Amino acid sequence: MAYTGVTPSARSRGMVRESRHLLFTVAPGATWIVIFLVLPSAYLMGVAFMTNGPYGLPEMPLSLESFRRLAGFGFLGWSPGNLYTLLRSLWQTLVSTGLVVVVAYPIAYYISTCRARWRPIMLLLVVVPSWTNQVIRTFGWMNLLAPGTPLSNLAESLGFIAPNMGLYPSNFAVTLGLVYNFLPFMVLPLYAAFEKLDTAQVEAAQDLFASPVRAFWHAVFPQTLPGLLAGIVLVAIPAFGMYVIPELLGGGKGMMLGNLVANQFAGGANWPLGAAGAILMLIATFVGLFAMRRIGKRLGGGEEVVI
């Protein structure tokens, strides 16, 4: 042993040092995640399976009561209210994410074609609105869309809305608010994808008998797909759980899942029901992410699209 120069005890000291090193680097992050993610989630999970007490607080015994209520079964039999809220959330997420893609795609492309020194300024212009508080911006939209405002009058004279109704409050106002709010989250990843693109590839596609439309579809679009999927995740997940925008712009009929959950906790109404709603959102989000991964893999030609 003496000949090897490294004694077993020295080697094990090295391993100890390494595992200590690991402990010091991983511990802060792990502690953070355990305290602020694992424990609260476990608590939420527990609450969802408890019984609602007199002041809306959870009580024993364990039951599936909250999930039954969430599914619409109440004292007066089944009502579709919660189902509508869920469907409305999904619909709003789908429509607003789709609209964000439609609006952001040309913006991102346009910025990528600008001169190099203008690009940071253009990107800044996209991002700057989000430096203002979301609540204040949403109040701004209330003022723009309320009955009697020029926009509402225009929509009224074109016959889109009934007289004196205004564009706000409505589901339309919520969609608009969501699109406006999440636009930068789509523009930035798309821009990153466009910027990496070699414009010579578009010319190469045309040189290889692709019409401009097919050149876009076969040479450009697939290469922006990672950016697009990243943008969709960044927009769709927060949009699905959005609270402020439907609360302010939606009125009574524009409620989304986020509002349902918030109301159960805030008003002291029903913690277990709120927890069950939160879990439902979590599950829906995971299903959505999983689906995106599958789509990304298929469209990316088996290439891993990191989300």
Place this chain on the structure above:
Amino acid sequence: MSDTIATEATESPGARPAGETTQAEATREASSIEMKGLHKRFGRDTVALDGVDLTIEPGEFFTLLGPSGCGKTTLLRILAGLEEADDGRLAIGGRDITEVPPHKRSVNTVFQSYALFPHLSVRENLAFGLKMRGMSPARREARVAKIAEFIQLGDLVDRRIDQLSGGQRQRIALARALVNEPDVLLLDEPLSALDAGLRSQLQVELLRVQKRLGMTFVFVTHDQQEAMVMSDRIAVLNGGVIQQVGPPRQVYEHPVNAFVARFMGHDNLYPITARDGDRLTTSLGELTAEEAGQGELLLIRPETLDLLPGEVAGENHLPAVVSERLYRGSHAEYRLEIGASTLQATLNNRGRHLPEVGDRVTVSVAPEDLVTLSE
């Protein structure tokens, strides 16, 4: 032309956009290119092409040579249809294609950056043009296999582009264009990104491919050595104007003006101060030329000079002092002082005496090697 890429002589007529020459024709007969009065301007001040008239013969390896900004790439892009000429006409194989968009031209390009599609495999890159033309997957597959074998990269077809070396990418880019069997192949400085060794290897390969296929190649480069090695004919461009068109020897040995001479690597240019028949007076002294032409500049090519030791009297003998010698093994490059003028000479190393720096020598040049040209 028995040596075509595809074995099938006939193609289904439905697979091609209307109005194009058939594939069989394209491989059997190479196409000519005619350019008449091509003008192109960028913005208000930049003139890229200022009236280009040029005819490229079928099956020719034709090179557009010039410094950056001379218009050579613009001309190539106009041939590809990626740029539209402001004025002038363009015909390939006798058919006017001035207004035909790029995707409807039977012309393919090897791009300087290769422009391979990173989201597609090598196989999908090679099949791209055939797919866009609507060829069935089975026939595409056969053609791709054939071309991959032709360029000896058959084992790479399932790789991704980012798994290829520079030389492999270059060859895939070439194959992606060739697989379509175009009337004309355009090459935009295709070797400029490669290191010297690989570059000369691929020059030879490219030349062999062209000779085997008999296809019309239009090659763009700023490297006069490369142009001379590869080309049947060279067009030297400057400021959007063609300066000279001719075979490499003619362009190198008989440049028509000082620009072409300097671009081909000649430095020994001397204004003729007096002329008496074949007797030309320059700052070097008096020299006799044979059929030198009426230009006002005398060109002396370094490799036509001989250096004799000491002072030797005789016709076209000039006394000189060696001020610099670069020994290159196969030859030596000299810088000589003749009065206030300097002269470059190249001497082959054939076991003879190679003068040293400081030696007094006599420069000798044959009258038939002297050429005059205009500024």
